[in-house]
Amino acid sequence: MKINLSTGINSYFPQIKPHKQQLKLQPLNADTVTFGVSRKEKNYETAMTNIPQLPCACCGKIMIPENVFERPIVKNYDISATEILKVLKKYETRMHKVERNVFRRLEKLSKKNPEMNLHDLFNRKRYYHLANTEIKQLKIVSEIEKTDFNISPESQAKLNNALKNTRQIMFVEGKDVLKKRQRIIKEFSSLLEDCPEKEEFQRVLSMIQKLPSSKNDVDSFFVKYSPLDSESLAYKLLESSKASIEHVVPASENGADNSSNYIVMCRKCNNSRSSMPYEEFLVKHPEMIKNSQKYMDRIINYLNKQYIFGMDNYPFIIKKLLEDETNGLIHLDVSKYRMPYKSPDLFIRSNGLYKITKD
Numbered sequence: 229m230k231i232n233l234s235t236g237i238n239s240y241f242p243q244i245k246p247h248k249q250q251l252k253l254q255p256l257n258a259d260t261v262t263f264g265v266s267r268k269e270k271n272y273e274t275a276m277t278n279i280p281q282l283p284c285a286c287c288g289k290i291m292i293p294e295n296v297f298e299r300p301i302v303k304n305y306d307i308s309a310t311e312i313l314k315v316l317k318k319y320e321t322r323m324h325k326v327e328r329n330v331f332r333r334l335e336k337l338s339k340k341n342p343e344m345n346l347h348d349l350f351n352r353k354r355y356y357h358l359a360n361t362e363i364k365q366l367k368i369v370s371e372i373e374k375t376d377f378n379i380s381p382e383s384q385a386k387l388n389n390a391l392k393n394t395r396q397i398m399f400v401e402g403k404d405v406l407k408k409r410q411r412i413i414k415e416f417s418s419l420l421e422d423c424p425e426k427e428e429f430q431r432v433l434s435m436i437q438k439l440p441s442s443k444n445d446v447d448s449f450f451v452k453y454s455p456l457d458s459e460s461l462a463y464k465l466l467e468s469s470k471a472s473i474e475h476v477v478p479a480s481e482n483g484a485d486n487s488s489n490y491i492v493m494c495r496k497c498n499n500s501r502s503s504m505p506y507e508e509f510l511v512k513h514p515e516m517i518k519n520s521q522k523y524m525d526r527i528i529n530y531l532n533k534q535y536i537f538g539m540d541n542y543p544f545i546i547k548k549l550l551e552d553e554t555n556g557l558i559h560l561d562v563s564k565y566r567m568p569y570k571s572p573d574l575f576i577r578s579n580g581l582y583k584i585t586k587d
């Protein structure tokens with residue numbers, strides 16, 4: 229689409245302010261800067277999560293753009309798992325560790341069972357994975373039972389009770405009951421609150437937190453997702469690597485719902501942060517201090533090519549915001565950013581992105 233500038237950009241994109249006006253904004257003051265496109269219109273959100281080759285601001289892994297998930301990955305899931313895995317193969321390097329290991333196992337299995345559909349293949353060795361999961365669970369529980377903690381008889385009685393409940397939840401309750409791990413950890417967390425021996429119960433809690441989960445253990449992944457149909461299983465392998473909008477200041481803390489408060493993280497890191505303050509989050513994820521620079525470098529590279537319009541202040545605002553939120557732990561270098569200085573001649577709107585080229 230060609231735009232005749234004599235009729236004014238604003239008649240085509242009324243939400244976009246002329247550049248001169250934007251340059252007058254104070255780029256370092258996140259409170260006063262507003263962006264032209266509101267979230268309702270989804271433009272920045274889609275634009276940011278669809279940037280190709282974008283590293284996660286936390287783990288630094290190249291993410292899968294959101295638009296990959298907008299259409300079915302394969303047209304028909306009744307085909308063999310072998311065919312589906314061939315399509316998923318191109319995302320293999322972007323998968324997280326557990327998902328990638330599951331994917332590789334499925335590839336091996338599919339060689340022996342080339343005609344099987346994905347759901348059946350996934351369930352092929354369900355009992356093997358279930359047994360493995362139970363062995364790991366049992367090992368952790370007996371380790372706690374065998375350890376001598378320096379606690380009072382009252383506290384020991386409470387601990388014994390929690391261990392008894394754990395065995396009940398893990399080995400007596402039905403195999404299909406969900407959220408078992410979550411319930412067990414909750415029980416041990418409340419022990420930590422109830423009992424006076426904080427250090428000892430912190431030790432117990434960190435031991436029980438080693439219980440395998442689908443996020444960190446291949447066997448648990450197979451057990452947890454075995455009921456899913458082929459389509460959902462294919463998505464499950466990719467989902468944790470999906471690019472998603474992360475609010476630097478959480479919405480629950482009245483963080484702005486626009487790109488002045490957005491960074492992009494993979495689903496896995498995004499879920500792990502939830503609304504945790506950054507100082508606490510960086511203790512769990514110190515890799516973010518380095519990787520947020522990789523993220524910003526790619527954003528700057530993309531903005532410098534003028535592939536997204538209307539985010540002129542973004543690098544400055546996010547640099548300032550992350551510095552404030554992390555007490556200076558994250559200190560981004562945005563010196564390579566070339567802020568646009570004049571109105572572009574031509575806009576091409578495609579895939580939710582504003583691509584700008586010179587005619």
Ligand SMILES: [Zn+2]
Binds near residue numbers: 285289496497
């Ligand atoms: Zn990540």
